[in-house]
Amino acid sequence: MQNTKGLPLDIRLSAYLDGEVSDAERKELEQLIARDDEARRLLEMLQAGNTFGNKAFEEFLHDPVPLSLVRRIKQGPGVNPKTERVVAATPRQAKQRLWPRALAASLVLLLVGGSTGFIIGKTSQDNVPQLEVAAARTWLDDIADYHRVYARQTAEHLVEVPASAGNRIEGWLASNVGVSFALPDLSSKGLTFQGARLLVAAGKPVAQLMYKDQDGDVFAICFLKSTPGTSDGKLTESMRDDIAMISWQKGAASYVVVGPSSDPSLEQLAEAISTEI
Template identity: 80%
Template structure:
């Protein structure tokens, strides 16, 4: 138990919230909060800050694992020597905790609240439109949502047009505005199942569906992009259990979608980019 007598009220109440004061000091703080409006207000702010901090930490724990780390885990030891050096490093010495987590969380809450109040006040004074700080959805977010649904469908509902239809290329090209060659990925262990026509970010999108021997579903999606978009640089991203590798080429945007546990998605994207 901590002895917080003589310390700032915020620190004493933080230890009180965390149950880190002795019985005598707990009773003293109970009486203080009961009779003192200022102490009671500080206590409520600290409780709110504690809840805010716990919620933020919980959300952090649910963040998706980076695709590179997933690959290193699947490929086994020896594939990532840097990771091994970090794992073998000497652990840090444990330090005595001087600031309880409730106090730290309350500081974060006060900073967030203060900055929000400043933004609201500035907007009211200047008459400006409030800034939207939320990340805008992209076409890749829509594709991830589609893939999560369609990948669970049975064979007869997996695609809109089955693989045996000879008009798939002309049908998709005319609707999407992108000419392409249907990639043959049998060398990658994938069988073409058919195609769908989707809408993402308000634009028509072509979706080519493939399956491997384990029944995992992979997709190639593309749409027409701004003229001159042809950098070819590939970008990896993840949406929970879905991995995506996207790029732009010859005025079109492409993405290969598959399970996040697949270690060969980059090689698949390279093969698609070279043939489509």
């Protein structure tokens, strides 16, 4: 327990919220809060600041890590990217010490006093947002959700139409999605075609071609009809937790290759697929 007597009230109340004061000082502060409107208002602001800070920190922990960084970590000395698939995060300590919390509380008070809403919502004279609060959900988010579910299925449930259906898969998917394609042969890349599914993402039908490598990892090629873009052929990397995605635009269709984030050759695989499909 720490003795905070003589310190500013906001620091004392921060310690009180953290349970880092003695019983005698806790009773003293509770009596002060009960009779003093200003102390009570300050405590409520600190509680709101703690809630806001905790929520922001949790959201930060779930932000996607750059795909290149994950690959460098997983391919470091002595690490096999096929066996080491999860980047472990250090558990967050449940209780922080007094001074860091007090500093955070002071910053929260400054934000509240300085019109936080104006800072977050402010745009420049050129109408460029200063802070993007939340990114819009895209069809890639839907695909990632599908992949996370289907990649865990056994062979008999992995696909809707098995690979044995052959060329019928191309006609079936092309007629439903509105995109003509050639079924890529990825055997030279160590991938075996498993079959296909018809999905819905962003309210549109999506074709999904499923492959497996020798380790049992599932890779998918997904595409849907879209408005022709200005960045045809440009590969874009993104990641959803442990799922890596390489997407591109080609004519009136959008494509994405999905696989484990630890696979170092996913971009080369996507380059090969973009020329074959």
